[in-house]
Amino acid sequence: MILRIGNASGFYGDRFDAVREMLTGGGLDVLTGDYLAELTMLILGRDLLKDPSAGYAKTFLRQMEEGLGLAHERGVRIVANAGGLNPAGLADALRALAARLGVPARIAHVEGDRLPAADGVLAANAYLGGGGIAACLAAGADVVVTGRVTDAALVTGPAQWFFGWGPQDYDRLAGAVVAGHVLECGTQATGGNYAFFAEHDPRALRRPGFPLAELHEDGSAVVTKHPGTGGLVDLGTVTAQLLYETAGARYAGPDVTARLDTVRLTQEGPDRVRIDGVRGEAPPPTLKVGLCRLGGFRNEVVFVLTGLDIEAKAALVREQVTDALSPAAPGPDALGPDALAPDALGQAAPGPAAPAEVRWELVRTDRPDADTEETASALLRLVVRDPAPEAVGRAVTGAAIELALASYPGFHVTAPPGKGAPYGVFESAYVPAGEVPHTAVLPDGTRVAVPVPPRTRALEAVPEPELPPPLPPGPTLRAPLGHVAGARSGDKGGDANVGVWVRTEQQWRWLAHTLTVDRFRELLPETKELPVERHVLPRLRAVNFTVTGLLGEGVASQARFDPQAKALGEWLRSRHLDIPVDLLEVPQ
Numbered sequence: 001m002i003l004r005i006g007n008a009s010g011f012y013g014d015r016f017d018a019v020r021e022m023l024t025g026g027g028l029d030v031l032t033g034d035y036l037a038e039l040t041m042l043i044l045g046r047d048l049l050k051d052p053s054a055g056y057a058k059t060f061l062r063q064m065e066e067g068l069g070l071a072h073e074r075g076v077r078i079v080a081n082a083g084g085l086n087p088a089g090l091a092d093a094l095r096a097l098a099a100r101l102g103v104p105a106r107i108a109h110v111e112g113d114r115l116p117a118a119d120g121v122l123a124a125n126a127y128l129g130g131g132g133i134a135a136c137l138a139a140g141a142d143v144v145v146t147g148r149v150t151d152a153a154l155v156t157g158p159a160q161w162f163f164g165w166g167p168q169d170y171d172r173l174a175g176a177v178v179a180g181h182v183l184e185c186g187t188q189a190t191g192g193n194y195a196f197f198a199e200h201d202p203r204a205l206r207r208p209g210f211p212l213a214e215l216h217e218d219g220s221a222v223v224t225k226h227p228g229t230g231g232l233v234d235l236g237t238v239t240a241q242l243l244y245e246t247a248g249a250r251y252a253g254p255d256v257t258a259r260l261d262t263v264r265l266t267q268e269g270p271d272r273v274r275i276d277g278v279r280g281e282a283p284p285p286t287l288k289v290g291l292c293r294l295g296g297f298r299n300e301v302v303f304v305l306t307g308l309d310i311e312a313k314a315a316l317v318r319e320q321v322t323d324a325l326s327p328a329a330p331g332p333d334a335l336g337p338d339a340l341a342p343d344a345l346g347q348a349a350p351g352p353a354a355p356a357e358v359r360w361e362l363v364r365t366d367r368p369d370a371d372t373e374e375t376a377s378a379l380l381r382l383v384v385r386d387p388a389p390e391a392v393g394r395a396v397t398g399a400a401i402e403l404a405l406a407s408y409p410g411f412h413v414t415a416p417p418g419k420g421a422p423y424g425v426f427e428s429a430y431v432p433a434g435e436v437p438h439t440a441v442l443p444d445g446t447r448v449a450v451p452v453p454p455r456t457r458a459l460e461a462v463p464e465p466e467l468p469p470p471l472p473p474g475p476t477l478r479a480p481l482g483h484v485a486g487a488r489s490g491d492k493g494g495d496a497n498v499g500v501w502v503r504t505e506q507q508w509r510w511l512a513h514t515l516t517v518d519r520f521r522e523l524l525p526e527t528k529e530l531p532v533e534r535h536v537l538p539r540l541r542a543v544n545f546t547v548t549g550l551l552g553e554g555v556a557s558q559a560r561f562d563p564q565a566k567a568l569g570e571w572l573r574s575r576h577l578d579i580p581v582d583l584l585e586v587p588q
Helices: 017-024 038-050 058-074 088-100 131-138 153-161 172-181 235-243 310-324 394-401 505-514 517-523 567-576
Strands: 003-008 029-035 075-082 107-111 120-126 143-146 211-216 221-225 248-250 257-258 264-269 272-276 280-281 286-306 358-364 379-386 423-432 439-441 447-449 476-482 484-494 493-499 532-537 542-547 576-580
Touching: 003 153, 003 172, 003 379, 017 029, 017 058, 029 058, 038 120, 038 286, 038 423, 058 075, 058 088, 058 143, 075 131, 075 153, 088 107, 088 131, 088 143, 107 131, 120 423, 131 153, 131 439, 143 379, 153 172, 153 211, 172 221, 172 235, 172 248, 172 257, 172 272, 172 280, 221 257, 235 264, 235 272, 235 484, 235 493, 235 542, 286 310, 286 394, 310 358, 310 379, 310 394, 379 394, 484 567, 505 576, 517 532
Parallel strands: 003 029, 029 075, 075 143, 107 143
Antiparallel strands: 003 211, 107 439, 120 286, 211 221, 221 272, 248 257, 257 280, 264 272, 286 379, 286 423, 358 379, 439 447, 476 576, 484 493, 493 542, 532 542
16 A cells, blocks of 8 residues: 655745645645744734634635645545644634535544643644544545644654554654655755755756655655656755754654654655655653744844945944944934923933844945946845834934935945834743643544553663764865755754755765864854754765754744755855865766
């Protein structure tokens, strides 16, 4: 028996017509969609505050206008976490849609992930496993919508239902987790965001098809895509996705702990990569909980500095704005007929307090002797944050714009002044699995409590694997790391991960001994003062780095130029180091 599971969404905002493409492009048993991320939960939380009937991914409901009928005609079950903070609300909306369309779709949902939130927390959601999804499918559901489940649960749930796996079929479940992790980000498994994209026909990568997995009863799987669709599936695209937003050898989840150091990849044919050999262990005793809260308010002004004396221009405007934001400086709201009238001490009235956090960053995008004004210009970013909106509103934009005729030559900014906007903070916590009321709400409304699988007491450390022997000394060439290595990076709350892999054993012998934590910090100076861990995965010829705190309080806080660390791996690949000449030939 083979279970064909496809994916049609890697995030809230992914390609809208992917549902239709996947349902009409080839055979499927189950179509999944991943709509939730840390930032999405904050967005849905704010939606729910405005409208108690909201809180789910509205895009999914629009996709089902056509998708419900197509899936019914083809006998495809649909499983998506689009329920967000209100899976029951989405299920009701789907029933109303099915009735209007005349499609006899049986709708079920999974709930229990939403936990009581402390004061100041917008949403608290536990990451559930696939048990509730499996129960809904076993009861005949055609569509199952969930709230916050792990991304891989969208695959482990259907697999448990289809193959009848028990909670202690750890190796099989671990195989499904790995397959689910490869599928969860959609076209990232089929050539999207791929480090070695330049080696392939750009026409093929212009519109990558979405991935699917042919899952077998023993937990092995083949990752592929529908015939005739764009993109590619090879060892590199699958390896890249396996390293994305993971860390060490143990990938712990609510269903099982998958051992990433046991994954074996084989190119089975064109656009077909087999995943097997995955070992699993009991899941940990706790479930991860994502906490979303409003962190305060932020604002941003980007000054354009053109031509000569860039550093001096930046220093001048920075000093001027700093003086204007000083608590002793008159505020823009004080300007008017009485703005200069002395107070009781004979001084002008002070403006509002300076923002709690003020950050400057000079981005040298300028070139000497440039033939366009844009390429002759650099950008100076001012970012301010404060618990109070007034501290980052006119107090900041007014201070900047009032300098328009009184600062550096060529003064202008990239956008009109705006009000401060709220920003979010994502934090993680853990609760005992037994305290979370994981519940499957079946198509007939019956509520079924999902039992907690047997769990371990704690995760033991995995011994560091033995490294291959280093390469013998030989001639080297100073070149970018990316000439031999691929990378993919991402975020988990305030932490970043960078997975780096190579394609030959010789390259692996070099990478394993060269790209140490110290060398990583040297190549990426932003990480020098932060905790960095390296995890070695020999079967993937990969090292995976986690950088704690690089992203501040998470993507929603926008604390960094690249708030999700999406391009951190590409920055690393662009850095130069001494590479053995023999390794620089691109593998055929």
